[in-house]
Amino acid sequence: MRQGLTIGEFATLTHLSVRTLRRYHEAGLLEPATVDPFTGYRYYSPEQIPSAQVIHRLRELDVPLADVKSILASGDPQRRADLIAEHLRRLEAELDRTRAAVVSLRRLLRPDPEDLQVELRSVPARTVAAIRGHVTLEDSTSWYDATMAELDAAFGPSERTGPPGGRYANELFTAGAGTMTVYRPVREPRVSGPIEIVELPPVDVAVAVHSGRHDDIDVTYGRLGSWVVEHALAVDGPVDETYVVGPRDTPTPADWRTEIGWPVFRLTPGDCALVQRPAT
Incomplete structure (x- = not known):
């Protein structure tokens, strides 16, 4: 049988x-x-x-x-579904990391000679509402999201006078941990919980705009840094990011615009000219 x-x-x-x-x-x-x-x-x-x-x-x-x-x-259908969903989330995260690496490599291998514009800009002193903290580079994104949500809750759209920003100590990049300051320009800054009033001193910066997701923002950082080395005198100060258009403004990543401000010492007086440099 x-x-x-x-x-x-x-x-x-x-x-x-x-x-x-x-x-x-x-x-x-x-x-x-x-x-x-x-x-x-x-x-x-x-x-x-x-x-x-x-x-x-x-x-x-x-x-x-x-x-x-x-x-x-598992005899529990919900438990089986949860196990599968958890693995799918891990796969999606790995896929996002792979996609980001591919985008970065493409930009490095085939740079657009017209896509890097640097502006020398004098930024006046500002008084802002901010939250500061000592953060690891690994946790910086989640810390920023939580902190920005707290600032948004405290200051409504009618109180804001400009796009939000972040100021990052050099140690965050060189040592993997450092001070982060997330801030919003508002009409009347006030203290509330972790929110404090911060005076940002005047600074001269070389500014480049990073378009799209932050997955490959390090490429823009690198190219801006190269420009500064060749065209200006870098100073030991924190790097500023200004989120001109971000996830809170539009869900379309292609429309996001982030200004990176690299502190410099202006060697010659004059207007803040727009300087274009071929990509390397």
Whole structure:
């Protein structure tokens, strides 16, 4: 009497190789319905096909074997869905990192000679509402989001007089941790909780605009830094970012505009001229 589907037949039906099915058996992930005690031949039942197909799909998504086993072992549909959703979030995060790296490499390999414009600008002293903190570079994005939300809650649109900004100590980049100051120009700055009134001193800066997502903003930083080395005298001061158009203004990343202000010492007086430099 036939005991079920042979391992070869089951492999054909499920698109899982014989070698893979043997490995899954050894791992306790997908055990045959029966194993002939004399020949050691593995036999599978038709009812095991759906489980095998689920395993096949999960492995195509690079779900680790241990997680696949947990998903199959769980009798709670919501628990299974949560496990799969958690892995999908990890995949999406990895895909975002890969996409960002590809964009950066393309900009480095095929720079547009017309896309870097630098403006020497004298920024007057300003009084702003701000929140400061010692932050690691890894946590800087999430810290900024939370801090900016707090400033937005404290100062409504009618109170704001300009786009928000961030001032970043050099140590944030050189040592991986440093002081971050996130601020908003407002009509009447006031103290509230972590919000303080901060006096930003006047400064001369070389300004370049970064367009789009911040995934490759380091490329713009690098090119602006190169421009400063060649055309101005850099000073040891914090870098400013001004979020002229950002996620709070539009959900379309292509429309985002971030001004990067690199502190410099103006060697010659005169108007703030717009200087264009071919990309390197």
